[in-house]
Amino acid sequence: MESVTADRAAVATRRFDLAHGTVRDLNHFLHRELPGSGVTRVDVENPGGRHAIAVGIDHPVDVEVLGHGGYYLAGMNKHANITVHGNVGWGVAENMMSGTVRVKGFASEAAGATGHGGTLIIEGDASLRCGISMKGIDIVVGGSIGNYSAFMAQAGRLVVCGDAGDALGDSLYEAVIYVRGRIKSLGADAREEPMTAADLAAVAELLGRAGFPYAPSEFKRVASARSLYHWNADADQEY
Amino acid sequence: MCGIVGLLVKKPELRESLGRLMVPMMVEMAARGPESAGLAVFTGPIGADRRKFSLYAPSWSYDWAGFEAAFIQHFGTHASIDICGNHAVLECDESAARVKPWLAETFPQLHMLAAGRAMDIYKDIGHPAAVADRYDFSSLTGTHLVGHTRMATESAVTPDRAHPFTAGEDFCLVHNGTISNPYMIRRKLEHHGIRFETDNDTEAACRYLEWRMREGDDLETALQKGFEELDGFYTFLIGTGDKLALVRDAFACKPAIVAETDDYVAVASEFRALAHLPGIDHAKLFEPMPEEIYSWKV
Numbered sequence: 001m002e003s004v005t006a007d008r009a010a011v012a013t014r015r016f017d018l019a020h021g022t023v024r025d026l027n028h029f030l031h032r033e034l035p036g037s038g039v040t041r042v043d044v045e046n047p048g049g050r051h052a053i054a055v056g057i058d059h060p061v062d063v064e065v066l067g068h069g070g071y072y073l074a075g076m077n078k079h080a081n082i083t084v085h086g087n088v089g090w091g092v093a094e095n096m097m098s099g100t101v102r103v104k105g106f107a108s109e110a111a112g113a114t115g116h117g118g119t120l121i122i123e124g125d126a127s128l129r130c131g132i133s134m135k136g137i138d139i140v141v142g143g144s145i146g147n148y149s150a151f152m153a154q155a156g157r158l159v160v161c162g163d164a165g166d167a168l169g170d171s172l173y174e175a176v177i178y179v180r181g182r183i184k185s186l187g188a189d190a191r192e193e194p195m196t197a198a199d200l201a202a203v204a205e206l207l208g209r210a211g212f213p214y215a216p217s218e219f220k221r222v223a224s225a226r227s228l229y230h231w232n233a234d235a236d237q238e239y
Numbered sequence: 240m241c242g243i244v245g246l247l248v249k250k251p252e253l254r255e256s257l258g259r260l261m262v263p264m265m266v267e268m269a270a271r272g273p274e275s276a277g278l279a280v281f282t283g284p285i286g287a288d289r290r291k292f293s294l295y296a297p298s299w300s301y302d303w304a305g306f307e308a309a310f311i312q313h314f315g316t317h318a319s320i321d322i323c324g325n326h327a328v329l330e331c332d333e334s335a336a337r338v339k340p341w342l343a344e345t346f347p348q349l350h351m352l353a354a355g356r357a358m359d360i361y362k363d364i365g366h367p368a369a370v371a372d373r374y375d376f377s378s379l380t381g382t383h384l385v386g387h388t389r390m391a392t393e394s395a396v397t398p399d400r401a402h403p404f405t406a407g408e409d410f411c412l413v414h415n416g417t418i419s420n421p422y423m424i425r426r427k428l429e430h431h432g433i434r435f436e437t438d439n440d441t442e443a444a445c446r447y448l449e450w451r452m453r454e455g456d457d458l459e460t461a462l463q464k465g466f467e468e469l470d471g472f473y474t475f476l477i478g479t480g481d482k483l484a485l486v487r488d489a490f491a492c493k494p495a496i497v498a499e500t501d502d503y504v505a506v507a508s509e510f511r512a513l514a515h516l517p518g519i520d521h522a523k524l525f526e527p528m529p530e531e532i533y534s535w536k537v
Contacts, residue, residue, distance in 0.1 A: 049511030068510050068524075087524060089509060090494065108494065108526060127526055128491050147491075147529065 012040045019046035023053055030057050030080075049089065054082055057099075071108075074101045077118060093120045096137055109146070112139045115156065121210045128165070131158045134175055140210040150177050151187065159206050161214055172224040178203050180218045191225045240390045241402075241415040242268025242367075243495065245476045245506035247383035247483045247535050253502055258379030260516065262371050264505070265386050267512040269367040271415075272388030275401035276370040277362025279411040279478050281537075282381040284356040290408075291330040292338060293353040293360040295398060299324045306346060313341060323374055326352075328359050335408060350399055350436075355409030357480040362387075362401040382537045385478035387413035393421075394439040404442045406449035409480040414441040415508060416472035416493045424468065444469050448477070462486050462532050474527075476506055484534040491529040498522040504535045 014037075016026045026044060034042075034057075041062040047053055051070035054063045057080040065073065068086035078097040087105035096115040103111075106124035113129065115137025122130075122139070128146035131139050136155040144162030151167070153175030163181035170187020177190075178199070186192070195203075195217070203216035244264040248254055257280065265276060285291060296303070307320045310329065318331035331338070335354040342349055352360040361374045367388045371377070387402035394400050403411035418424070421443035425435055428446055435442055447468060451461035458479060465475075466489070474493040477484040485506055487495060498505045498513045500522045507513050510524070527533050 048514035049509060051511075068514070070509060070511050087510070105524075106526075108496075109491070128529070 012038060013043060014039045014041070015043045015045060017045040018048060018050055018053075023050050026053065027055060030054060030059075030061070030063075034061055035059050047086070051089070054080070057082075060099075068105070077101060087124070092122075093118070093137070096120065106143070111141075112137050115139070117156075119206075119209055125162065131156075131175070131177075134158065138206055138209075140206050140212065142210070142212055144181065147184075148187070150175060153177075157202060157206060159203060159210075159219070161207075161212055169222050169224070171228060172222075174224065176202075177222040178206075178219040179222060180214055180220075183220070183222070186222065189225050189228045190222050193221045193223050195219065195221050240271045241413075242271035242388035242508045242512070243413055243415050243474060243476050243506065244268055244386040244388075244508075244512055245384065245478070245483055245485070245504075247504045247537065248502065249504070250502055254382060255380050257381050257384060258375075259377045260503070261379075261384055261386060262377045263515045264507055264512040265371055265376070265388060266368045267514075268388045268508055271508055272390045273366055274391060274396050275362070275364045275389040275398070276367035276387065277360065277389075277401045277403055277413075278376065278379075278384050278386035279353065279358050279360050279403045279405070280379045280381045280384040281357045281409075281478060281480065282359065284409075284480055285330065287356070289330060289332050290335060290338075290354060290356060291328050291359070292335070292351055293358075294327050294329060294342075295350040295352050295362075296325045296327070297348050301325060301327075303327050306349070309345065313345070323361070325363075326361050326374065353405045353411070354407075355480065357382075358405070358409045358411060358478065360403060360405060360411065362403065363398050364396055364401060382481075383478060383483050385411055385413055385476050385483065392417055393441075394437060400437050400439045402441060403478070404439070404445035406446045407453060410445075410449045410452070411478045412441065412445040412448065413476050414444060415474045415495075416488070418444055418469055418471040418473065420470040440471070444473070444475065458482060458484055458534065459532050466530050474508070481537045482534055484532065485527055486532055487527050487529050489529050495527050496524065497527060497533065498524050 044065045047067045049070045053073045055075040058078045060079045063082040065084040069088040071089040072091045074082045075094040077099045080099045082101045084103045089108045091110045093101040094113045096118045098118045100119045102121040107122045107126045109127045110129045111126045112120040113132045116135045120139045123142040125143035126141045126145045130145040130149040132151045134153045134156045138157045140159045147165035150169045152171045154173040158177045160179045164183045166185045167187035169190030172190045200216040321328045402413040405411045418440035421440035424443040448461045472492045474487045474495045500518045
């Protein structure tokens with residue numbers, strides 16, 4: 001029985017070693033050959049900070065990136081479950097549609113930018129502009145986030161277990177931000193609001209998804225004051 | 240877009256490998272800056288009363304022997320010259336204040352890239368892999384170095400506009416980004432008698448910081464003033480005789496990553512430039528924060 005299981009696992013897992021192959025080969029497999037292949041898991045060895053690893057996947061599969069990734073890792077992801085055993089560069093899971101991306105290290109700038117759906121979990125810190133213009137994605141950060149995060153964020157939730165930098169949620173639309181630590185400063189039109197029972201339940205559910213052991217009651221809610229939604233003629237052009 | 244690389248080795252036995260460790264970093268960053276490359280390598284300082292000058296000639300077959308003879312004849316002093324194609328490092332016991340005007344008058348076609356006791360500069364146009372090969376960067380030895388791959392935005396692609404830029408002695412700067420007020424800085428510095436050699440924005444930043452240090456600021460204080468005076472986007476990597484310093488502007492639009500081990504501090508625009516370094520799997524990796532000063536001493 002054991003050898004059969006092992007054979008099945010061997011068939012179901014495909015390895016790409018980027019020390020010897022190209023990102024283009026990897027992505028070609030993920031886009032063109034994966035559907036119908038029976039492969040359920042793809043291991044990416046020696047990613048070496050290469051850009052655009054595992055972008056544009058449109059099929060359920062587990063991808064394990066065994067090291068540090070470069071820019072736009074898991075960009076436009078749909079359906080796939082991608083884990084990075086290291087850090088990532090700019091724009092991880094940019095414009096993600098669905099699925100899950102987990103980064104075990106830290107993420108550089110613009111993590112989850114413009115994401116429409118799915119869950120992005122960053123176990124370490126995320127740098128500046130985390131969740132910029134997010135459009136429905138859920139982002140859970142185990143550490144802290146940098147300045148200008150959630151700028152013009154339109155929909156989705158951003159949970160931050162550490163601190164937030166300057167100008168959090170500047171020009172925020174309907175995305176909601178939950179911060180456990182200190183907020184250095186809020187951006188224009190972002191305001192702190194009381195946590196409701198629905199907020200506590202949402203944070204509990206998102207922390208559960210990420211596996212972070214914090215109490216929802218430790219978090220503050222930041223949302224849009226909606227004062228920038230309408231042109232204010234009385235402002236007398238004084239900004 | 241440009242690429243930045245920097246390396247400071249902590250253990251004396253690694254000084255022999257400085258260039259060999261750095262070249263793959265620079266070649267990887269060629270994707271960010273494919274048209275020019277350059278570096279400043281810091282050897283241990285020569286004697287306090289001696290100086291070396293990095294010189295750039297217009298041709299690969301320049302008559303350096305003739306230049307050396309003219310130098311010795313004029314100054315009546317001993318000098319040695321280390322030639323590498325169109326670059327040469329002249330070592331002597333004459334000050335920059337005496338050599339510079341003589342050079343401008345007698346050999347106007349030569350460009351003095353650097354002066355000091357520790358720093359040698361090599362820079363040229365061409366793909367960074369070709370430039371590294373041309374000047375045999377992998378054979379360079381020393382305590383630390385600052386390198387750059389250029390994709391020009393603010394001025395023409397010429398050897399003198401390649402980075403690093405230098406000012407004063409043993410001071411250089413490489414830059415990823417654009418300075419928005421270089422002419423304001425330049426006008427201010429020109430009032431203090433400081434002369435510019437190019438129309439490049441990075442030169443303004445370099446000369447501004449070096450000017451602050453000549454006015455008595457230490458490197459950190461000069462950089463702090465730079466945050467106020469220099470407008471624009473930048474990641475700067477700065478080399479001095481015994482230091483490497485890294486800063487990013489308030490908006491941090493230009494990347495940088497640092498890897499530190501017991502053996503070295505390595506800086507690059509992107510992690511992929513560091514991926515080959517020995518011990519990188521156990522290095523402390525971090526991204527510099529906006530308007531924070533990071534510096535490391537030899």
